[in-house]
Every structure is written in structure tokens, then in C-alpha cells.
Amino acid sequence: MKTEILLKIQLISIFTFLGFGSCTPKNEKEYNVILIVADDMNDYGFFNSNPIVKAPNIENFRKTAISFPYTYCAAPSCSPSRTAFLSGMSPHKSGKYYNGSKEWDKIYMQQQETMPEWFKRIGYHSYGKGKLFHSQISKDRVAQNFDGGTGKAGFGPFPDSLHQLSFEGMEDLKSLPDSMYNSSQSRFKGIQAFPDEDFPDVKNANEIIELLKTGGQKPFFLMYGLWRPHSPYTCPQRFYDMYDLDEIQIPAGYLENDMEDLPPMAKEFIKTKSKDFNSITITEQQWKAYLRGYYACYTFADYNIGRVLDALDKSEYAENTIVVITSDNGFHMGEKNRFDKNSLWELSAITPMAIRIPGSKFGGKICTKPVNLQDLYPTFVDYCGKGTSPIKPIDGHSIRPLLENPDAAWEHNSMTYFGKGWISIRSEQFRYLQYPDGTEELYNHKTDHWELYNMADNPKYRGVISKFRKQLPTTMAESIPGKWTKLIKQVEQKVMK
Numbered sequence: 153m154k155t156e157i158l159l160k161i162q163l164i165s166i167f168t169f170l171g172f173g174s175c176t177p178k179n180e181k182e183y184n185v186i187l188i189v190a191d192d193m194n195d196y197g198f199f200n201s202n203p204i205v206k207a208p209n210i211e212n213f214r215k216t217a218i219s220f221p222y223t224y225c226a227a228p229s230c231s232p233s234r235t236a237f238l239s240g241m242s243p244h245k246s247g248k249y250y251n252g253s254k255e256w257d258k259i260y261m262q263q264q265e266t267m268p269e270w271f272k273r274i275g276y277h278s279y280g281k282g283k284l285f286h287s288q289i290s291k292d293r294v295a296q297n298f299d300g301g302t303g304k305a306g307f308g309p310f311p312d313s314l315h316q317l318s319f320e321g322m323e324d325l326k327s328l329p330d331s332m333y334n335s336s337q338s339r340f341k342g343i344q345a346f347p348d349e350d351f352p353d354v355k356n357a358n359e360i361i362e363l364l365k366t367g368g369q370k371p372f373f374l375m376y377g378l379w380r381p382h383s384p385y386t387c388p389q390r391f392y393d394m395y396d397l398d399e400i401q402i403p404a405g406y407l408e409n410d411m412e413d414l415p416p417m418a419k420e421f422i423k424t425k426s427k428d429f430n431s432i433t434i435t436e437q438q439w440k441a442y443l444r445g446y447y448a449c450y451t452f453a454d455y456n457i458g459r460v461l462d463a464l465d466k467s468e469y470a471e472n473t474i475v476v477i478t479s480d481n482g483f484h485m486g487e488k489n490r491f492d493k494n495s496l497w498e499l500s501a502i503t504p505m506a507i508r509i510p511g512s513k514f515g516g517k518i519c520t521k522p523v524n525l526q527d528l529y530p531t532f533v534d535y536c537g538k539g540t541s542p543i544k545p546i547d548g549h550s551i552r553p554l555l556e557n558p559d560a561a562w563e564h565n566s567m568t569y570f571g572k573g574w575i576s577i578r579s580e581q582f583r584y585l586q587y588p589d590g591t592e593e594l595y596n597h598k599t600d601h602w603e604l605y606n607m608a609d610n611p612k613y614r615g616v617i618s619k620f621r622k623q624l625p626t627t628m629a630e631s632i633p634g635k636w637t638k639l640i641k642q643v644e645q646k647v648m649k
């Protein structure tokens with residue numbers, strides 16, 4: 153039965169792929185685009201901020217790409233981040249700040265032309281596989297976005313229950329023995345021992361690899377959304393075996409009294425995750441075991457990314473395809489006392505990125521300017537649109553000037569939103585945060601990558617702060633009810649009463 157369904161899916165995929173294709177007019181640059189989006193991937197392995205984490209395929213890709221180590225999401229969790237960069241509408245306009253809120257039935261979202269819809273309209277074959285929008289979208293709208301690929305624009309395929317070891321809530325962690333993470337008899341290890349083909353990221357990569365072997369008439373836009381390194385931290389055993397628990401350290405960005413210099417609103421916000429934090433850090437060994445799970449899944453994601461890149465390099469599209477590798481949001485592994493995204497600090501907002509432009513002489517270069525995932529859509533319009541803009545205006549700025557000169561001037565700071573009045577701005581040197589009660593944080597990234605030392609009260613930075621204040625939006629949309637709406641209200645009420 154299972155094989156039958158699989159065969160059917162493969163046939164449908166191959167069938168829909170026939171329209172997909174080659175696009176190498178010799179005198180005109182017409183690019184294909186592959187957008188690879190990992191899930192919850194911070195900069196640990198992507199840019200060696202945590203050298204123990206292995207990502208050899210991304211590292212190799214970066215030799216031929218222009219790297220943007222300071223790329224940030226517009227909202228620090230899966231679906232709001234994706235909604236923002238795929239719709240072109242910033243969270244402070246759409247009100248889509250949190251997972252679990254329904255935005256696509258709003259009139260203004262129905263009117264917004266998404267990135268895949270725009271690609272389709274200008275004549276591209278649009279293909280999506282894996283975790284794409286991660287929001288509930290109508291069947292019609294999915295068909296409007298993709299000619300082929302996933303049957304829905306959320307996860308796809310979802311693993312069966314056996315493969316879902318969820319840490320949602322983390323309540324049970326306290327009662328779990330250490331053996332769950334690190335012994336040969338553990339259930340956790342058993343789950344990892346399933347074959348590669350049981351994992352959606354592998355299945356989706358397999359299909360994309362097959363697709364890249366076929367040809368057609370149209371240029372294509374292909375989005376591959378990986379699930380990893382997002383929890384549950386299951387992956388084939390060999391990726392776990394790459395990490396020796398004894399070599400894993402408590403994260404360099406963790407400082408025990410880190411919270412003391414935060415404003416009351418931030419301190420209250422931290423409490424929303426203290427139960428998780430306390431349960432995972434009961435022992436140092438347990439914390440390290442958790443880190444190993446994330447590292448293993450990080451390397452597993454890198455492995456699948458590498459397979460797709462290899463297939464591309466061997467295909468007829470190798471020379472005319474723009475490739476982007478990034479993530480939807482970052483992730484804290486205990487830094488700022490949290491194991492989560494959903495915050496306005498660097499580790500949640502960061503979505504390291506590398507872009508390969510065919511024929512570019514800047515392969516291997518690093519651009520240190522702060523850019524945003526929302527800059528991708530206008531960049532594609534710039535490279536592929538031939539003058540055809542999206543129907544409605546989109547937010548973000550084309551980074552083509554930086555791709556064509558990584559040292560070029562760049563006026564734009566990167567904004568990240570987490571609810572009305574919850575905002576963070578990243579410049580090349582600083583991160584500035586402001587909460588709804590007007591309290592602030594400031595971090596100097598020249599000396600403080602992990603944002604340990606809040607400089608907001610330091611008179612030396614008064615001028616810097618006043619410049620950031622001027623960049624705040626004058627209005628911000630109310631939150632569409634989602635997972636964090638109530639919690640954030642409670643935090644605000646406790647502090648502002």
C-alpha cells in the first residue's frame with residue numbers, strides 16, 4: 153500500500169516536472185532559482201560561531217557563493233518568518249507575528265502576490281517541496297503558488313507518529329532518564345536508527361534530485377524546505393556518532409547572570425521559557441545531550457542540502473541557477489536561558505545565508521552588511537523579473553548591489569518583530585531592542601556577538617540609541633491571535649500595570 157502511494161506521488165511529480173526546465177538562452181541571462189530553507193538553523197555551523205558543529209556541505213558551497221553572516225528574519229519563528237519573506241509584507245503591517253495565527257484568509261493577504269505566484273506569472277515553473285509556508289493556506293492558493301511538488305504548502309510529507317519524538321512543552325523531560333539521550337539502549341537512539349528514507353528531508357531531497365535530471369522548456373523556481381535542525385532531534389544514527397558528548401561544551405553565549413542587566417519587560421519575558429530551561433539544564437550532561445541532538449540534526453540538514461547541491465552541479469542547470477541557502481529563524485540552545493526561537497535577540501533573529509550567482513567573481517566573499525530575508529523577494533525581482541514587478545508593493549530591498557560588490561554601501565538596517573511594540577533593529581555594529589513600555593537594550597556586536605552586555609544605559613551610546621529610535625515604525629499592526637498573543641499580553645500587563 154505504502155509503495156503504491158509512493159509510486160503514485162513519484163509519477164505525479166515527474167509528470168508535473170515535464171513543464172519545468174532548461175532556460176539557457178545564450179545571449180540573455182535567464183536564471184533558474186533554487187531557494188533552500190532550513191528550519192531553526194542558527195549560525196553555529198553555518199559560520200562557525202560554534203566550531204564543533206559540522207556543516208561541510210554548506211562550507212563548501214560558501215566557496216562559490218557570497219555569504220551574508222548577518223541575515224535576519226522579519227519575525228523569529230517558522231510561519232511568520234515565511235509569511236513575511238514569501239508574501240513581501242512585513243509583520244508590522246500584516247499583524248502576523250506568531251506561529252498559529254491565521255493570516256492568509258485576510259483580504260490584504262489574499263491580494264498580496266507571493267514570491268512563487270510572481271515567479272509563475274512571469275513564466276517560471278514553480279516547484280515546492282517540504283516545509284514551505286507552514287501556515288494554513290487554501291488548496292486553491294497552494295495551486296496558485298506551485299505547479300508541482302508538495303500537495304500542501306505546510307510540512308510534507310509529515311513523518312508518522314513513530315518518528316515524531318516531540319519535546320513540545322518539555323514537561324516530561326524532568327522524569328526522563330539521561331539514558332534517553334545517550335545510551336545504546338535508549339528509545340531515542342532507536343528512533344534515530346531508522347533508515348534515511350524514513351525522514352522527510354531525505355524523501356524530499358530524493359525527489360528534487362530526480363527532478364533535476366529531467367529537462368523542459370521553462371525556467372524554474374524551486375523551493376526546498378527542510379525540517380531539520382528543528383526538533384524533534386531525530387536523524388540517522390551516524391550523525392549522532394559524529395559528536396562525542398565529552399567534547400560538547402555549554403554554549404559560549406551562555407552567562408549565568410546574563411539577565412541582570414535586562415529591563416523588567418525582558419526579565420518577565422524570559423520567565424515564559426524558564427520551565428523548559430530548568431528542565432533541560434538539570435544536569436550539565438543532559439544539557440550537552442540536548443545540544444548533541446541539535447548538532448546532529450544540523451549536520452543531517454547540511455547532508456541533505458549537500459545532496460541537492462551535488463545533483464544541481466551535475467545537472468544541465470549548474471551554470472544558470474541562482475542558489476540561496478538560509479533558514480527561517482535562528483535558535484537559542486540555552487543562551488538567554490532559553491531553548492527556543494521566539495525572541496528578539498541575535499540567536500533567534502539570525503538566519504545565516506549564502507547566495508550563489510552564476511558567473512559571479514565574488515565566490516567565497518563575505519558581506520558584513522545586515523540584510524533581511526525580506527530582501528530576497530525584491531532581489532529575485534531584480535535578477536529575474538525583466539521589469540515585471542509584483543502586483544502589490546513588497547517590503548525589503550534588493551541586495552543585488554551587495555552581490556555585485558560585497559563592499560558596497562548599504563543604508564538599510566534589519567528589522568525583526570515579535571508583536572505590536574516588540575521590535576529589534578540590527579545595524580552592522582549594533583542590535584537595538586525596544587519593548588512596548590519604551591524600555592530598551594543595546595548590544596555592541598564589535599565586541600559582543602552573544603549579546604551578553606546591555607549598553608542601553610551607557611551614556612556613551614546615547615547618540616546611537618537616538619538614531620535607532622528614529623527608525624522605529626510609526627504604526628504597528630495589532631497581532632492576529634496566535635500562539636504567543638496571550639502570553640505576551642500577560643507579560644505586558646505584569647510589567648505595565
Ligand SMILES: [Ca+2]
Nearest residue numbers: 191192230480
Ligand atoms: Ca523555524
Ligand SMILES: [Ca+2]
Nearest residue numbers: 410413604605
Ligand atoms: Ca546581560
